[in-house]
Amino acid sequence: MNAPPWRITFDTNPDDCNLKCVMCEEHSPHSHRQSERIACGHNARRMNIQVLEQVLDELKDSPPSELIPSTMGEPLLYEHFDRILELCQSYKIRLNLTTNGTFPRRGARAWAASILPIASDVKISFNGITTEIQESVMRNSHLATVLGNIRIFIAMRDDLAQSGGNYCSITLQLTFLEQNLVEIPEIIRLAATLNVDRVKGHHLWVHFPEMRDQDLRRSPDSVARWNKTVAECHSIVAHNPRPNGVAVKLEHFIPLQFNQQQNVAVESECPFLGREAWINHAGRFDPCCAPDGLRKTLGSFGEVQQTGFLSIWNGGQYGKLVTEYKNQDLCKNCLMRKPKG
Numbered sequence: 001m002n003a004p005p006w007r008i009t010f011d012t013n014p015d016d017c018n019l020k021c022v023m024c025e026e027h028s029p030h031s032h033r034q035s036e037r038i039a040c041g042h043n044a045r046r047m048n049i050q051v052l053e054q055v056l057d058e059l060k061d062s063p064p065s066e067l068i069p070s071t072m073g074e075p076l077l078y079e080h081f082d083r084i085l086e087l088c089q090s091y092k093i094r095l096n097l098t099t100n101g102t103f104p105r106r107g108a109r110a111w112a113a114s115i116l117p118i119a120s121d122v123k124i125s126f127n128g129i130t131t132e133i134q135e136s137v138m139r140n141s142h143l144a145t146v147l148g149n150i151r152i153f154i155a156m157r158d159d160l161a162q163s164g165g166n167y168c169s170i171t172l173q174l175t176f177l178e179q180n181l182v183e184i185p186e187i188i189r190l191a192a193t194l195n196v197d198r199v200k201g202h203h204l205w206v207h208f209p210e211m212r213d214q215d216l217r218r219s220p221d222s223v224a225r226w227n228k229t230v231a232e233c234h235s236i237v238a239h240n241p242r243p244n245g246v247a248v249k250l251e252h253f254i255p256l257q258f259n260q261q262q263n264v265a266v267e268s269e270c271p272f273l274g275r276e277a278w279i280n281h282a283g284r285f286d287p288c289c290a291p292d293g294l295r296k297t298l299g300s301f302g303e304v305q306q307t308g309f310l311s312i313w314n315g316g317q318y319g320k321l322v323t324e325y326k327n328q329d330l331c332k333n334c335l336m337r338k339p340k341g
Helices: 033-039 050-060 081-092 106-113 132-135 143-162 181-194 211-213 220-239 294-296 309-313 318-328
Strands: 005-010 066-067 095-097 117-127 169-176 198-205 249-250 276-279
Touching: 005 050, 050 276, 050 309, 066 081, 081 095, 081 106, 106 143, 117 143, 132 143, 143 169, 143 181, 169 181, 181 198, 198 220, 220 249, 220 294, 276 309
Parallel strands: 005 066, 005 276, 066 095, 095 117, 117 169, 169 198, 198 249
Antiparallel strands: none
16 A cells, blocks of 8 residues: 655646746646637536545545645636635645646635635746736736735734734746746845745646747757856845745756656656556546647556546556656656756
C-alpha cells in the first residue's frame, strides 16, 4: 500500500474562464479548443461534485492535507465552489487555490472572507509590472484592478493572522516568457513591497506555433538572458525584505543549460508521482499536471467513480509509472522536474 497522496487537484471547470491568457492551453487567443467545443455542441466540462465527494469519503481515514480546485480555467467560476469550502472544513483539509486575480462573481473582499480561514496558499496569476505587459499576456485583465485585489487580500490575511486566525501564504504566480522577462525582477520587488510570501513561476509549455519565440529555453542566447535574470532576482530577494523582515521566497528560479532536445538532467526528480494526484472533470485519474493531451501518453489508469481512487493509486500500472517515469518521453523534458535536494 502506498501512502495516500498529500494533495489532490480536481479539474473542476477547465472550460470556464473570464480571461484569455496567451499561454493557456484552453483559453488563449491562439487556441481553437473552446470554439471547436461550442461548434460541436459540447457542453462545458464541469465536474459533478459527487466525484469530489466520493474521493474524499474514500480517503476519510487519511484525507489529503491540501485540495486544489481547477488550475485549468478559473476555479472561482465553479458553481459548487462553496461546497468545496464546506468539504475542506468537514475533512480538515487546507484549500490551495490558484486564481487569475479578478475574483469573479463576488469580488476580492467577499472571497477573502470565505477562503482565508481555511487556505494554505492562494496563488494569484501575475505576469507583468506594467499595464502593457500584464494586459497583453493576460488578455481581458486590468492591472490596476488586480493590484487592488491583491492588496485587499493581503490586508485581510494579515488582519486574520494578527487576531489569532489562520495564516495563508500569498503567491504571485507567473509564466516565464520572452515577453515578460525584463519585468520579472520588478515583480520580485513589488512582491516584497506588497508583503507577498512567494513568487513562483514556470517555463512555457509551447502549445501553439505562435508562442515558440516566447520559450526561454529555445536558444543559447535566451537561456543566457534567463540565467542572468535568475541571478538578479535572487540578489533582489537578498536586499529587499518584506515589511516583516522576511525574504520573499522564489520557486523555480533555477539557472538552465541550453539543450537542443530540452531534456532535463537525468538526476532531477518528479515532485508529483507517488505524492500527489489529479482527477479530471469526468473523474479520470491523472498522474500529473502536464497538459491534458500530453499526460494521456503516460497511460490510462481508470475513473475514480468506477474503479475507486485507492485501487488506482495502489495499482500496479500506476506503481510502475512511479518507478519508471524517467523512461517516458514526456518526463524526459518535463518542465516540472526539480534538481535533487
